[in-house]
Amino acid sequence: MVKANNLIFEYVAHNDRGEVEGVHRAIDDVSFDVKKGDFIAILGHNGSGKSTLAKHLNALLKPKSGTLLIKNMDTKDDQHVWDIRQSAGMVFQNPDNQIIATIVEEDVAFGPENIGIEAGEIRRRVDMALEVVEMTEYAGHSPNKLSGGQKQRIAIAGVLAMKPDCIILDEPTAMLDPSGREEVLKTVQKLNKEDKITIILITHFMEEAVLADHVYVMAEGKIALDGLPRDVFSKVKTMKDLKLNVPEVTELAYELKQAGIDIPTDLLTIDEMVESICQLQ
Structure with missing residues (x-):
């Protein structure tokens, strides 16, 4: 689905005279x-390069060097850009930046309409997308009256209507309350497990990354760690x-181990912690 080889991307700062004032390497090899069908989580603190990487996956940015292939299409090849964006849909942090219509179903239909899909197929796609994110009853509502979690699900529906193979979510729950976060994560898991859509989740919430099949940790533009959530x-x-x-739970297990209690340090859930403590007796 995605193959990145030795990606490098730099932001170049210019002064008022147009002269190069500085170069920041945001993605470094x-x-x-x-x-x-994978569910990937990408972690990193602010400035680590994770959001810059996300924009490469949707061909919003192009690498300075190295290659990034989406379904064997090179993101540096301009003639593949729209095919790449149909194959790899993007959901941003703030759903208000992605919702443009005044009626929910019109917003979900916007993408397919702009690529010339015929009306009957658009109707089917809109109905399908709203059903998947469990927002069918809000089809005729104004997005402005929805909660943050509901808006983000509409943004996801808009991407789904394009029938992508992969969805990249760039910190989609950062602006949501716990209830909204739960709604969005439930939707993301459903898309991955039931609809077999590849998910690439950029997040700074560790509990979200636990849900992934594989975790990449970025620091200073590089991949500093990667592996199964339990290992990372x-x-x-x-x-x-x-x-x-x-x-x-993992941090508690670590502290207990440091205190001399013989407990595994790769625990991720409360149930695992309870089971491990019970086995100590």
């Missing part, structure tokens, strides 16, 4: 593969050195 989060000291937290 990054390589990774994502298979169809068990490296508590390394994560803290990278200025990142780990799930609360």
Whole structure:
């Protein structure tokens, strides 16, 4: 689905005279593969390069060097840009930046209409997308009257109506309350498990990353750690050195181990913690 080889991207700052004042390497020799149907989480503190990487996956940015292939289409090739954006849809942090129509179903229909899909097929896609995100009853509503979580689900429906193979979500729950976060994550998991859509989730919430099949941790434009969530989060000291937290259960297990209690340090859930403590007796 996605193949990145030695990606490099730099932001160049210019002064008022147009002269180069500084260069910041936001992505520094990054390589990774994502298979169809995977659920990938990308973590990193602010400035780590994770959102810049997300924009590359949708061909909003192009690498300075290296290659990024989406379904074997090179993102540097201008003639593939629209095919790439149909294959890899993007959901941004603030749903208000992505919702443009005054009626929910019109907003979901916007993408297919703009690529010339015939009216009957657009109707089918809109109905399908709203059903998947469980927002059918709001089809005739104004997006302005929806909660943050509902708006984000509408934004996801708009991407779904384009029938993508992959959805990239750039911190989609950062502006939501716990209820809204739960709504969006439930939708994302459903898309991945039931509809087999590849998910690439950019997040700074460790509890969200736990849901993924594979986690990449970025720092200073590089991939600093990667592996199964259980393996990555068990490296508590390394994560803290990278200025990142780990799930609360994992941190508690780490502290107990440091205190001399013989308990596994790769625990992710409360149930696992309870089971491990019971086995100590």
